[in-house]
Amino acid sequence: MAELAISVSDLSKKYDSGLAVSHSNFQVPLGTICGFVGPNGAGKTTTIRMLLGLISPTGGSGEILGQSIKSPEKYLSQVGAMIEGPAFYPALSGAENLKVLATLGGFPLERVDQLLEQVGLAERGKSKYKTYSLGMKQRLGIAAALLPNPKLLILDEPTNGLDPEGIQEIRQLLRKLADDGTTVFVSSHLLSELEIISEYLVMLRKGEVVFAGAMQDLFDAQQPFMLVKTDNSNDLPKVISIAESAGHRAHIRDGVAHIEGPAEWAGVLNKLAFDAGILLTQLSPQLPNLEETFFEMTGDQK
Amino acid sequence: MIGSIKRVFFAEWRKLRRPTLLLGTLGAVAFFSVLVSSLLFLMIDSPNGNGDRGIRITREMLALPSGATQSFSSIGNLLGIIALCVFAAQTAQEYSLGTLRNLLVRQPGRIRLLVGKLASMKIFAVIMTLVSAVISIGVSYALAGGKNVDTALWFNSDGRLEIAKTLLNVFISILGFGIIGMVLGILLRSPISSISLGVLWLLIVENIVGAVKSSTLEWLPGNQLATIAVGGTETISYTHALSLSGLYVGIALVIATILFTRRDVAN
Numbered sequence: 001m002a003e004l005a006i007s008v009s010d011l012s013k014k015y016d017s018g019l020a021v022s023h024s025n026f027q028v029p030l031g032t033i034c035g036f037v038g039p040n041g042a043g044k045t046t047t048i049r050m051l052l053g054l055i056s057p058t059g060g061s062g063e064i065l066g067q068s069i070k071s072p073e074k075y076l077s078q079v080g081a082m083i084e085g086p087a088f089y090p091a092l093s094g095a096e097n098l099k100v101l102a103t104l105g106g107f108p109l110e111r112v113d114q115l116l117e118q119v120g121l122a123e124r125g126k127s128k129y130k131t132y133s134l135g136m137k138q139r140l141g142i143a144a145a146l147l148p149n150p151k152l153l154i155l156d157e158p159t160n161g162l163d164p165e166g167i168q169e170i171r172q173l174l175r176k177l178a179d180d181g182t183t184v185f186v187s188s189h190l191l192s193e194l195e196i197i198s199e200y201l202v203m204l205r206k207g208e209v210v211f212a213g214a215m216q217d218l219f220d221a222q223q224p225f226m227l228v229k230t231d232n233s234n235d236l237p238k239v240i241s242i243a244e245s246a247g248h249r250a251h252i253r254d255g256v257a258h259i260e261g262p263a264e265w266a267g268v269l270n271k272l273a274f275d276a277g278i279l280l281t282q283l284s285p286q287l288p289n290l291e292e293t294f295f296e297m298t299g300d301q302k
Numbered sequence: 303m304i305g306s307i308k309r310v311f312f313a314e315w316r317k318l319r320r321p322t323l324l325l326g327t328l329g330a331v332a333f334f335s336v337l338v339s340s341l342l343f344l345m346i347d348s349p350n351g352n353g354d355r356g357i358r359i360t361r362e363m364l365a366l367p368s369g370a371t372q373s374f375s376s377i378g379n380l381l382g383i384i385a386l387c388v389f390a391a392q393t394a395q396e397y398s399l400g401t402l403r404n405l406l407v408r409q410p411g412r413i414r415l416l417v418g419k420l421a422s423m424k425i426f427a428v429i430m431t432l433v434s435a436v437i438s439i440g441v442s443y444a445l446a447g448g449k450n451v452d453t454a455l456w457f458n459s460d461g462r463l464e465i466a467k468t469l470l471n472v473f474i475s476i477l478g479f480g481i482i483g484m485v486l487g488i489l490l491r492s493p494i495s496s497i498s499l500g501v502l503w504l505l506i507v508e509n510i511v512g513a514v515k516s517s518t519l520e521w522l523p524g525n526q527l528a529t530i531a532v533g534g535t536e537t538i539s540y541t542h543a544l545s546l547s548g549l550y551v552g553i554a555l556v557i558a559t560i561l562f563t564r565r566d567v568a569n
Contacts, residue, residue, distance in 0.1 A: 055566035087400030104313035105408040
């Protein structure tokens, strides 16, 4: 494998309430965008905090940019991070907040204006942080993470509170950073966004890594499926039974039946349903996508 | 090492120098300095006394070389409580706002972070001390003539030595109160809780305990720090107050440092 930005081995964190992260193993190559996904409480933020030296692992080990996570001072000057949303001093302006962090990290103060410009906050840089909207706070958090001109950027839910335009801007920014050689490790619930920009993926479920690797490998291992709707929603369980009788895995989510199987089998299903007196109003073959795969692998099905 | 502490110092100073905090605090310092100094001279003939707890400070006492700093030294306790509030708020807010995680990502050396923050807050305490000294000595000098208090000895060599000694003592006292505030901030991680507990202890608990059993005043931490500010009292010597305060503050600092460096930052 290529040089690694992040490598963790058997990484664990145990609290009195139980294991928050359990024997995690994953690697993120340098220069890639890696999505970090999992349901709420899966251990994403705990993992990120361990990577940044904010909390101590109770087991296992990890390396960031080739340095042990036991010595965060050796790598954090090359790491930018936004953890669990932006956190700044309400009474200071956006620019002054960045200057506090720039001073602390020994970065040139001139970078503050550049970064405010880069994240679209140049005109509000002198306004107090407490007057910012959620989207503006988020942009300031991203600007703070970019202060060190990082080799590794770790972002926890960077698009929270952003409008669609803002989300697209952040996506483009992350793509550009990756193209310039920055490794981006980003957790998000916007799976469709992650699917667009990520090359690698780490998926957590109840503190355990259920997948870590190239996004394409994940999809290659998944079955194509079809989305099925009936004119009478009471018929959906019957469609599920028909599919399962034919050896296809199936479940209902959000009022739609998700049935595994190749596109060619759609005609057979349609006939079987028709013979059973069920009228299908939608039958759309789909290729595996991150959202479907996520629900499949994390078992987080509605 | 020194370079990173300097960076923490200046980063912290950016927060401390914001007008609402700096001017607000100095406004409170100025108010108490004017109030206490004015009362000392304007009530000089009052049968109820013109000093702390009804003590009478006569013209003859005020005419001594220590007269210029009489009001300044007695403000020490109030200045200490202000410092406790500022230090506690500045420390605890890092937890309550969640900004500690940003600071630790940029400066993972936790002891350096603590030392740099403390150094910056010390400068804040120095400014508080100087402002209070200038105002209280200035107000005392302005009022002395009208109340027939002789100021001839105030600024001779003995007087200047008294001013320097009082400045140092008040600063030590303020710093002690401030460090207690900082320790409370680290322990409780909430500005409101740490300020409430600190003020409650110093203004109410110690006074009640001292009133019920006066011998405890020799051991209560707030009283030791207040004693340092006035350079010792008839019942508690300066050396006793200084050494006992040093012990209390030292133990508190060690506990806070261990907690700060080892505790997970999970908020």
